[in-house]
Amino acid sequence: MSAPTTPATQSTPEANEASRFDPRAIEPAWQKRWADDGVFVAKREAGKKKYFVMEMFPYPSGRLHMGHVRNYTMGDVVARVRRMQGHAVLYPMGWDAFGLPAENAAIKAKVHPRTWTMQNIEHMRGQFVALGLSYDWSREVTTCEPDYFVHEQRIFIEMWKRGLAYRKGALVNWCDFDGTVLANEQVEDGLCWRCRNPVRQRELEQWFLKITDYADELLSDVSKLEGKWPDKVLRMQENWIGRSVGAKVSFALEHAVGDTRSIEVFTTRPDTLYGVTFLSIAPEHPLATKLVAGTPREAEMSAFIERIGKEDKIQRGAEGAEKEGVATGAFCIHPLTGAKVPIFVANFVLMDYGTGAVMAVPAHDQRDFEFATKYGLPKVVVIEKPGETLDAETMTEAYGDPGTMVRSGALDGTPSVDGKARVGALLTEKSAGGPTVNYRIRDWLLSRQRYWGCPIPMVRCKEHGYQPVPASELPVTLPDDVTLAQGGKSPLATHPTWKHTTCPVCNGPAERETDTMDGFMESSWYPLRYASPGTTDWLDKDEVDYWMPVDQYIGGAEHATKHLIYARFFTKMLSDWGWIGKDIREPFTRLLTQGMVCKETYRCPEHDYVYPEEVQREGESLTCKHCGKAIVVGRTEKMSKSLKNVVEPLPLIEQFGADTVRLFSLFAAPAESMLEWSDAGVEGAFRFLQRLWRLALAVADHAAGPEDPADADLRQKTHATIKKVTEDICGERFQFNTAIAAVMELCNAVYAHPTYKTAPSPAVREAVEAAVRILSPMAPHLTEEAWQKLGHTTLLARSAWPTFDADVAQKKRITYAVQVMGKLRGQVEAEPDADQSVIEPLARALGSARPYLDGKETTKVVFVKGRLINFVVK
């Protein structure tokens, strides 16, 4: 460390200009060079380990935002490091090109969705190149191209043949604004995930994919991902799949309705079966209207059903929502006791979970308790609380915990935890149900009444029903001349000719399916297309099996129960079919969910949210430029147009260069945490890069000097830094922020080295070269330029990742903390291999420690090698 009196550098304005790195001049040149040299083209190479890294591909909205920059920079760092480490790296990019925004934009701007999409792709690809992202563009995937979606039409047909794609009439989620149905996964808080408008239920016939066939494996294989995927995502998937072990119970109707002779219920508490005093069914349950048909209750019931049906999901699920219902007047028979049980229609019963009907045990279920209390229905205690006697008359809430079975016939005295299986067995014996497993996850509603999606390759013949389009006629493509409009009908359905075709079976007239597929279909299998681009039949299985699974996937956690679950489903299914390797059971071995990019918000009492430029700053006080009122600095929130806190990446790349923007987005926060954008922080990143650049110039421009006494410490730092950066980028957790901090420390150490400015010692050269090399994945352009300045003729992007010498990386002097009673009283230095016999006398002699030791009896000495010595005294 230099004394404060060290003369400052002899820098001059001229020297500064010359030594300033200008990214605008250099970055595009290196981007071109990398592309010309094919540095990033993925190649299978004998003797190399494969490494497949990809980020969630973007929807081509046309605008690059900071979330993209952060996401893709992380993937690029990983790809570049792995390449330098000698892996055969596949790092591809593509476009999730089907979807509603294109269609909506097309309606608004009167351009074809394809034109809009393709223009955006062109634009965004240029932006990705400008960021220096090292994609293998030869494998680019665009999902709206027939050579892409033909494969998913094949997959669909195979699913249909295997009964995994089917049509059924059901209550489905319908978004009036987007004019289409939605999958369960796409309804958030009762709102459409895209347009945030309320979703309502409609009875429609739609195409479904049988993801429920894989519910069990999707759940059990979560254990394979433990520790490699974020815990949060795994737990969300578990909750989404929602496996519940229980029993199905069949209650025979007293009087059959048509061919319906019984009501099936699902329960997780078969042990309480003897406590059933009534049955509740959902308002949407088919029996709800049938049971009252022709009775005096009909009017009341239909009014009730209509009222509940009008409530949206939020209202209905609101906390503390009142339980209400209407008696049907019908009864069913308890399968074990033979008792007559009344049937109610109740608002709290959900049609889309279990069977849409529940057995009510008021004494042991809080909802049933409230319902029974309200309508004066009997409560029967059948599980006794340990050490107490429950009284149904005086209970104030249901008793839901385990206990001992009572009033349960032959099972009295059985612990309720054992009773579950006992009752299950009884039900099986009486053919009135039995043990079962219920899942919360529903089949995937695939069809959409929109134009800009992959056509569902089916035709319908009056004679032969739905038939797949013959393989020779694939792909089924979209017609260009359509009238796009909002409404419940697919534009394909209103096209004058497109849907008319012939039946593959009888050659008679038939109609094409006019619905298209959900956009999540495309993203469910796209890694496979990266692995095997260009084929026209099915994919090249050999290529797929070589590259798959993806070693590292990077994207946002918002896809936890959408894309990430669908992709797992497809991988398992295709593997079962043998279309990809049998041992490829999961698409993504490791997953990193990067945090959001956020910024503080400014709010004026008069003008609501305002842009930073509209804020007048005077010292601490912030006022609105328009009205002079005090500005409230709001919470740091995800960048969004409406909050006026968006920072555009492109102007920043213009001003500071891609390297700076990349470096900042990696440095400012841990990868999985929220990143708060800071303009000052960006400038800091820029300054650091300039600093590194000056170091490189100093080493390049000055003749090498002799060795220096300070070299040993610098060499140690250099090798320790290589070690740390390697671990931070390739270890269990990605820690780009601390990796960069380590390189900064190394640079600071070089600056403090006496020789770097005039006659750099060999250790200085080694340190600077190391800094340039290990920072190259993060700031590829500047380091590539510096690499040339340092006299190298090969590309840094192609060179090997530096290795470290573990002996050199070892500290030569260890600082020991000297503690008395756990309090720090001083420090001593020693050789790394010094043991307690060396340290203790040094510590005892330490002036700062002696006042606390002298005249006292030492009862214990704690010695931690390489760390500290602690005296316990009396």
Next chain:
RNA sequence: GCCGGGGUGGCGAAAUCGGUAAACGCAGGGGACUUAAAAUCCCUACGCUCGCAAGGGCGGUGCGGGUUCAAGUCCCGCUCCCGGCACCA
């Protein structure tokens, strides 16, 4: 209610097999260089407190307990914030 994550300087954050809290950076202060500015370089920077000074002392990682020679880190009990799910039978 359930699941997951978090609370550390003015700010973003380091450090979690228990072992010198605040690395690295931002903002701030001081200085050098400069006619000046920018740029650059150096120093400084948790709070309270003792001292002319050099340099000490005490407190300190959301709150309250506990274990330990030693706790940001482990245990018990709270609290607040963020994200997700939720009348799931």
